Amino acid sequence: MKTVLYRADSRGYANHGWLEARHTFSFANYFNRERMNFGVLRVLNDDKIDGGQGFGMHPHDNMEIITIPLEGDLEHKDNMGNEAVIREGDVQVMSAGTGVYHSEYNHNPDKALKLFQIWLFPNKQNVQPRYDQISIRDVAIPNRLYQILSPNPDDQGVWIHQDAWFYLGNFEAGKTDSYTLKREVNGLFVMVIDGQVTISGNKLSARDALGIWEMNKIEVEATSDARILLMDLPMQVK
Template sequence: MPIVLYRSESRGAADHGWLKSRHTFSFANYYCPSRLNFGALRVLNDDWVQPKMGFGTHPHDNMEIISIVLDGQLEHRDSMGTGSIIKPGEVQVMSAGLGVTHSEFNSSQDEPVSFFQIWLFPNKKNVQPRYDQAYFDPARLENKWEMIISPDGEKQSMWIHQDAWLHLGNFEPGQEIEYQLKDSKNGVFLMVIEGEAVVDDYELAKRDAAGLTEVGEKIAIKIEKSSKLLLLEVPMNV
């Protein structure tokens, strides 16, 4: 089973004062020819934004964009007329499609916001832009995978224009958990948000990640410490 490791300290870094960001894949001023994408997964940015600061209005097209807030609050506004606040436990999905402009701000006066910004290549281009947002009760993540994103919105997940699945889970130490692939030809991207885990005999600490291909039907993950995990199953031929 081929595996590519993305150690936390090896990620691209940006520090703009108001924004600190770590880039798993090439993004903005960070360029690494061996880290352009992992199949349909194009961007995974780990962002911290200071109070009352944020990203001004800017455009996107033909990309599926997912934001997962870890701490604080993220204010979203877009050209579709959406205005919302995304809090911990909530996930945002935006299909940029034909084109959309949006802004993301930390509306807090004194607390930073921490969130993941994830982009996936779509399987349909020039679709009508759309926005969705949902809350996922942390209790649903305890010691099991909770499906957050899917191609068809199954099991109360949100859907995107791609044959990809995003799962979150909070796991207690000492157990071995499995993930059953939807399609054995897909790749699996696993990130340890918090904690420590082992996959294919590789130890992963906080913010470490692994990209696995030729997985077969399932993978097994050993939980070393209490861990919050992010798992993406994505097509590799895009």
Template sequence: MNTKILYTADSRGYANHGWLKSHHTFSFANYRNNDRVHFGVLRVLNDDNVAAGMGFGTHPHDNMEIISIPLSGSISHKDSMGNGTIVNEGEIQAMSAGTGVQHSEFNPNENQDSQFLQIWIFPDTLNVKPRYDQIKLNKEDRVNQWDQILSPNADDKGVWIHQNTWFHMTDLEQGKELAYELKDKSNGVFMFVLEGDITLGNDVLHRRDAIGFDGEDTFTIKANENSQVLLMEIPMELPSYLQ
């Protein structure tokens, strides 16, 4: 490994707005950490809990690939492209903000909090036409194997974005090992443990811990207990417009 950074769950930034409780892996809003601004093209990884019936009012984005993954509950999404949808647990949403888009996100359930990951990726191209993508995931596809949920290719499995990036998820049973081989050998990896406890090399990662590294074409993780993992394979070099 050329680069390796461990992000423990308790080292993340935290914001409690009452209706929103959010853990920030990288600098976001009022959380500022100059050592944690991005990892490669991964700019934001927010672990959000939105109270019943509450949410984010209409606000703008541009030139960012925005991915939402509900972990429990649902998100009601409306945007300036005319989309109005409910994104449920077991689905993934991707939005290319491109030249500019406005959207709102609310928890439509009046009796249950909504827990979801909000992920931002720097796009490889500026000012693309805004677009929206949402699909249902098949949980059976990730039992003790990697299930591709995002890629750079519109005709591949999962949603797609404007970046040389692949996301995979696995539900790995205790004692099982699982190898991963990079799609692009120049990429790095950012791995986030949603649930459970895993070992990667000499590192043990617990619930909501993360690790970012590059320089390994293949690697293997082992589940020390039943675990759920999100793996993001991402370019380490920022796009030219940010250099």
């Protein structure tokens, strides 16, 4: 088993006044040649957006973009005609493909929005752009990892153009679970949202992350009440 540890306080940081952003990987003005990606995981941004503020219309192409609100509500518009509000307990996906323009704003004028924005390299180039969002409240299982994303449109959660699976876990202190890789060529990237966990002997706190590869299975133990995001994804970018 091989691992790489990303402590919360080692991430890139940007303060734009209305936006505070922490970057696990190189992004915008943050550049670290040792932190360009983890397999097909290119971006993991931890954003806090002031009330009523956000990103105006801007383009993307050939990227799978996943947004997970942690607190608050995100207002989305795009040139495909989609207008939606993505709330805490939802997950949003956008396959940028041949090109898409979209805007993202904090839907609430009086409180901050916190979210993860995640970009994965796709396994197919120049696909037809698409948008989807779902509620994941009904599939949440206490003290277990539950799936929110996969490559299969008929599977639980949203789907993307990549051989990747995402799971969330909401654990009480002392609870444990295990996870087995979907594919031998994949690795795992685990982000601790809140609390403290131990993963295969590695002690992690809030916003710490751990990349793991060349293994088949991991064990997760919550040493306090905790939330984690687990990403099972290819280690090779095609």
